[in-house]
Amino acid sequence: MTTLVLTVVGDDRAGLVASIAGIVEGHGGNWENSQLAELAGTFAGVIEVSVVPERADELRAALDVLEGLLTITAHTGGEADADTADARAVTVKVLGNDRAGIVRDVSSVFSTHDVSIDSLVTQTKDAAMAGGRLFEATVEARVPASIDLTDLQSDLERLAHDIQVDVTIDA
Numbered sequence: 001m002t003t004l005v006l007t008v009v010g011d012d013r014a015g016l017v018a019s020i021a022g023i024v025e026g027h028g029g030n031w032e033n034s035q036l037a038e039l040a041g042t043f044a045g046v047i048e049v050s051v052v053p054e055r056a057d058e059l060r061a062a063l064d065v066l067e068g069l070l071t072i073t074a075h076t077g078g079e080a081d082a083d084t085a086d087a088r089a090v091t092v093k094v095l096g097n098d099r100a101g102i103v104r105d106v107s108s109v110f111s112t113h114d115v116s117i118d119s120l121v122t123q124t125k126d127a128a129m130a131g132g133r134l135f136e137a138t139v140e141a142r143v144p145a146s147i148d149l150t151d152l153q154s155d156l157e158r159l160a161h162d163i164q165v166d167v168t169i170d171a
Contacts, residue, residue, distance in 0.1 A: 001050040003077030004029070004059065008036075010070035012043040019066055024049050027059040035119075043070070048077065087116070087142035088149065088171060092156065096165025098124045098133035106137065106167075109159055113152045116142045135165070143171075 008020065017036065024031055029051040036045030051059050060074045094106055103122065110117055119140040127134045143149060153169050160167035 002053045002056045003032075004049045004051060004056060005075045005077050006047040006049060006063070007045075007073045007075070008047065008070050009042060009044045012038045012041055013069075016043050016070060019069070020047065020063070020072070023062050023065070024051075024059065027062050028052060028055045029059050086145040088145065090115075090141050090143055090149070090152075091170040092137075092139040092141065093168045094135070094137040094139070094160075094165050096135055096160075096163070097127070098135040099163075102135055102163065102165065103137065105159055105163055106139070106156070109152070109155050110139070110141060113147050113155070114144055115147065115152065118142060 006020070008016075010016065021031055024047075029049045031047065032050055033048040034045060036043070036047070038044075049059070056076075063072045063074065066072060092106070094102065096102070103120075107117065107120075117139055120137065122135070122137040124133045124135050126132075143152060149171055156167050156169060
């Protein structure tokens with residue numbers, strides 16, 4: 001099977017997912033994994049589809065019919081990195097007053113330790129009691145076996161102190 005990773009974006013409206021799913025199924029594809037969201041009136045997402053190699057180009061072409069409703073880009077999926085087989089999964093949660101640069105700062109610590117981010121979900125919301133905006137993030141990541149988890153945790157805790165956010169790590 002060939003894996004296609006579809007990136008989709010367009011104005012949100014009812015029926016977008018059904019339209020994509022119908023084309024995928026109609027061309028012999030199987031919807032494997034996805035992350036889809038509506039953000040500020042825009043529908044966006046990433047979808048992993050498997051299809052027999054002989055029908056991959058046909059499926060790509062068929063998705064063009066949605067042009068105007070959605071912008072869809074199909075990428076051929078790659079093989080998983082062999083170094084990730086022995087990686088440890090960690091979940092990191094960040095909570096604090098919203099300000100510019102939090103994602104940059106946290107992701108830089110991960111990058112420094114060669115940690116791969118599998119999922120990053122962020123949101124801002126009104127702070128109930130204090131006023132202002134709160135920033136929340138949940139990061140699912142893979143830490144290579146060669147990386148000392150204690151060093152990563154120390155750097156994240158130092159960053160949390162510097163930028164005044166709470167960081168929790170579940171390994």
